[in-house]
Every structure is written in C-alpha cells, then in structure tokens.
Amino acid sequence: MSTLTLDKVKTIKTLNNIAENGLKVFKDGEYAIDNESENPDAIVVRSFNMHEMELNNNLKAIARAGAGVNNIPVDKYTEQGIVVFNTPGANANAVKEMVLTALMASSRNLFAGIEWVKGLQGKGEEVPSLVEAGKKQFVGKEIKGKKLGVIGLGAVGALVANDALELDMDVIGFDPFISVNTAWELSRNVQRAMTMDELFAEADYITVHVPLTDDTKEMFNEKTFNLMKPGVHILNFSRGELANENDMEVALESGKVGKYISDFPNEKVLNMKNAVPVPHLGASTSESEENCAIMATRQIKEYLETGNIKNSVNFPNASIPYTGKSRVTAFHRNIPNMVGQMSSAFSHNQLNIADMINRSRGDYAYTMIDIDNDVNGDVIHSLEEEIKKIEGIITVRVI
Structure with a gap:
C-alpha cells in the first residue's frame, strides 16, 4: 500500500515517438x-514492451496511444493502483479504410497481379502484349452484392459495416457485447447474426474486430472453416493469434479459404498459399497517430488534474465535475464497507463531503470524494493517514 501525492510540476515519460500535437x-x-526520468507521474506508450520494466511508486497512469494493451502488464499495474488507459476509436477510421482497401484489392487479385507485372521488367516492348495475355490468371470478383460478415461491432467494426453497405454489399454482424452507443451508430440495414456459426455459414467475406482473449484465441480453425462457404476470404486486422495458422495453411491449400489477409505476418504466413501479408499498416496513418496521441494525453491530463477516469482498461470509468476544492481519490479492493470507512475518516477529521462517486470493476473499485470545507495541510495529512490504514486500500491521492 502506498500514498501518491500530486506534485506541482508533473513529469511525463514517453516510450515511443508520440505525435507532437x-x-x-x-x-x-x-x-x-x-524521457530519461526514473520517477515519472505518467507514461505515454505505443508499442513498447513494458512487461519487463520496473516502475517506481510515483507512477499514477499509463496511456496507450492505441487500442490494444498486450504490450502492457495490466494485471500487475492494477494491483499497484496504476490506471492504464487506451484510446478506443481514435484510429478506427484508419483501420476501416485499410480493411476496405484490402477487401477490394484481394477480391480483384490486385496484389498478386502487381507482383506478377513487376516480374516483367526487362521484357521491353513485349510488356503490353504479355500483360494482355497473362491478365486472365488474375480475374477476380466484385464485392457488390456479396455478403460481408463483421465479427465485433465496436468502433472499427461498426464503421466497416456501415461503409460496406454503401458499397452495395449485404452485411451481417455478430457482437454479443455491443454497446448502446455503437447500436445507435450502426445502420439498421446490418443484419444481426444470433451466433457466430450463423455468420460463418452465410458470409462470402469475414472481417474480425475483437480483442485477443481466451475465448477468441484461434477462433479461425478447422472446425469453423468447415462451417464457411468454400473460397471465403478472411480479413484479420485485429490479432494474428485469432487464427490457428496450421489449420489456416491447410484451408488455404485446399481452397476452403480463398484468401487470408493478415496485418500480422510472420514466417509461416509468408509461406501460405493465397495469404496476403500486410506489414501491420492498419492504424499507420499520420492522422491516426495524432488522434491517438491527443486522446491519450488528454486522458492522462484529466486524470492527474482531477482524478476523473475515462477509457481505462483496468479500473472503472468515474467522473464528477471538478470545482477546484480538495479531492481525495482512492483505489481499493471491491469489498464491503469501504465507502463507509472512508466516510468515517472524513467525520473524524470534521470534514464535510461535498460530492462523491464510487465505481467498481471486478475485484477493484475507485472512490472520489470532494471536501466541502477549506482545509489546511495538517488536516489533509491526518485524513490521508487515516484512509491509508483502512484494510483493502491500495493507493490514496489528494488533488
């Protein structure tokens, strides 16, 4: 258990190049x-692997300028009361554009065709006639009227689904955890699959936009391939581990899967027949990197200055208007009577509570309490020390 007190000047460390804006x-x-600080208040990171990093007890927050947090040991930091933020939706348009680009280009065999044409270098005046004679091997198919299955209707999946409808595709979506906000933004013309198996059976193209979990790992495998239409195209711009690569290799070789477009190439993918390896370009646009950086830094700034939490992956979102009065924040175990004990500490120190919020997430909870009185440092210190002694408290911070 530790106490964190906000310094006047906050130190920010970046572990990757973060957009200047x-x-x-x-x-x-x-x-x-x-960036050389050994004792920062907060860290902004993109892809840097933090799993082996030793952190000081002054660190209050980490913001990932992107959606995935596989490079961050979230459970470890949760136990220390360190908030981990991500930036859902900030790179959604970039990924959506890449998905639709890959969808159309792979359907028309564009990548293989370009690679073949480049192999004609040195043929001189024969090139035009060779192109005309050889182009028939790259005849593709149009996406208009075909059915696109979208697994995961979050920020990216919803955009992909809506824009695919504008391209005259039929769209079927599956997401048992769809949010209310996404539901409002999703076109009513997106068909709802009641099960993922239903989507597998109906779709000509499948794109996946879900996090890697125990439930989603290797979701594309021999069993699920057997549910799909012959020649289905699968687009994976989420995580490479969503596919069982041994099964994918066999399915591609047999033609059960027509194309596998992966944004996570490795040696095995590079050697698969009809695999289209994309060099992890899904969110690689200058606009996306800037959007993610701005969103990440704003979340850290808001948290350090007010204690309000938005888009945390390990603690609950919690926000109350900040009036400038003293505010006490505490991360603690989600166990009975924590709020009651903290309220008693305020009473013991003759302090009135002006506003309060308590939110829980799994085994952990977060409480913010605004003080109604004008108080001096000694009283605040006494309050802080009393709250620290409560069993189950992880960190306390006074703003």
Missing part, C-alpha cells in the same frame, strides 16, 4: 516531458 496538451510550467 499530443504532447502539446501538457502545458509548460505545469508538466515536464522527460
């Missing part, structure tokens, strides 16, 4: 960007 969120005089 994102770092501009941190005002000079209030924040210092110090």
Whole structure:
C-alpha cells in the first residue's frame, strides 16, 4: 500500500515517438516531458514492451496511444493502483479504410497481379502484349452484392459495416457485447447474426474486430472453416493469434479459404498459399497517430488534474465535475464497507463531503470524494493517514 501525492510540476515519460500535437496538451510550467526520468507521474506508450520494466511508486497512469494493451502488464499495474488507459476509436477510421482497401484489392487479385507485372521488367516492348495475355490468371470478383460478415461491432467494426453497405454489399454482424452507443451508430440495414456459426455459414467475406482473449484465441480453425462457404476470404486486422495458422495453411491449400489477409505476418504466413501479408499498416496513418496521441494525453491530463477516469482498461470509468476544492481519490479492493470507512475518516477529521462517486470493476473499485470545507495541510495529512490504514486500500491521492 502506498500514498501518491500530486506534485506541482508533473513529469511525463514517453516510450515511443508520440505525435507532437499530443504532447502539446501538457502545458509548460505545469508538466515536464522527460524521457530519461526514473520517477515519472505518467507514461505515454505505443508499442513498447513494458512487461519487463520496473516502475517506481510515483507512477499514477499509463496511456496507450492505441487500442490494444498486450504490450502492457495490466494485471500487475492494477494491483499497484496504476490506471492504464487506451484510446478506443481514435484510429478506427484508419483501420476501416485499410480493411476496405484490402477487401477490394484481394477480391480483384490486385496484389498478386502487381507482383506478377513487376516480374516483367526487362521484357521491353513485349510488356503490353504479355500483360494482355497473362491478365486472365488474375480475374477476380466484385464485392457488390456479396455478403460481408463483421465479427465485433465496436468502433472499427461498426464503421466497416456501415461503409460496406454503401458499397452495395449485404452485411451481417455478430457482437454479443455491443454497446448502446455503437447500436445507435450502426445502420439498421446490418443484419444481426444470433451466433457466430450463423455468420460463418452465410458470409462470402469475414472481417474480425475483437480483442485477443481466451475465448477468441484461434477462433479461425478447422472446425469453423468447415462451417464457411468454400473460397471465403478472411480479413484479420485485429490479432494474428485469432487464427490457428496450421489449420489456416491447410484451408488455404485446399481452397476452403480463398484468401487470408493478415496485418500480422510472420514466417509461416509468408509461406501460405493465397495469404496476403500486410506489414501491420492498419492504424499507420499520420492522422491516426495524432488522434491517438491527443486522446491519450488528454486522458492522462484529466486524470492527474482531477482524478476523473475515462477509457481505462483496468479500473472503472468515474467522473464528477471538478470545482477546484480538495479531492481525495482512492483505489481499493471491491469489498464491503469501504465507502463507509472512508466516510468515517472524513467525520473524524470534521470534514464535510461535498460530492462523491464510487465505481467498481471486478475485484477493484475507485472512490472520489470532494471536501466541502477549506482545509489546511495538517488536516489533509491526518485524513490521508487515516484512509491509508483502512484494510483493502491500495493507493490514496489528494488533488
């Protein structure tokens, strides 16, 4: 158990190149960007592997400028009361455009055709006639009127589904955990699959937009391939581990799967027949990187200055208007009577509660309490020490 007290000047460390417009969120005089710091208040990261990093007890927050957090040991930091943020939706348009590009280009055999044409270098005046004679081997098919299955209707999946409808595709979607906001944004013309097996059976093309979990790992395998239409195209811009690569190789060789477009190539994928390896370009646009950086840094700034949490992957979202009065925040175990004990500490120190919020997520919870009184440092210190002694408290911070 530790106590974290906010310093006047907050130190921010970046572990990757972060877009300059994102770092501009941190005002000079209030924040210092110090990438050599051993004791930062917060870290902004993209793909840097943090699993072997040793962190100090001053660190309060980590923001991943992107959606996936596989490079961050979230469970470890949760136990220490360190908030881990991500930026869902900030790179959604970039990924959507790449998915639709790959969908059309692979359906028309564009990648293989271009590679073949480049092999005609040195043929001189024969090139035009060779192209005309050889182009028939790359005859593709149009996507208009075909059915696209979208697994995962979050920020990216919903955009893909809506835009595919505009391309005159039929769209069927599956997401048992669809949010209310996404449901409002999703076109009513997207058909709902009641099960993933139903989607597998109906789709000509399948694109997947779900996180890697124990339930989704190797979701594309021999069993699920047997449910699909012969020659189905599968697009994977989420995680390479969603596919059983041994089974995928066999399915591609037999033609059961017509194309496998993967944004996560490795040696095995490179040697698969009819696999289209994309060099992890899904979110690689200057606009996307800037959007993610701005969103990540704003979330850190809001948290450090007010304690409000939005888009955390390990603690509940919690927000109350910040009036400038003293605010006490605490991460703690999600066990009975925690709020009651904290309220008692306020009473013991003759402090009135102006506003309060308590939110839980699994085994952990977060509480913010605003103090109604004008108080001096000694009283705050006494309150802080009393809350620290409560069994189940992980960290306490006074803003």
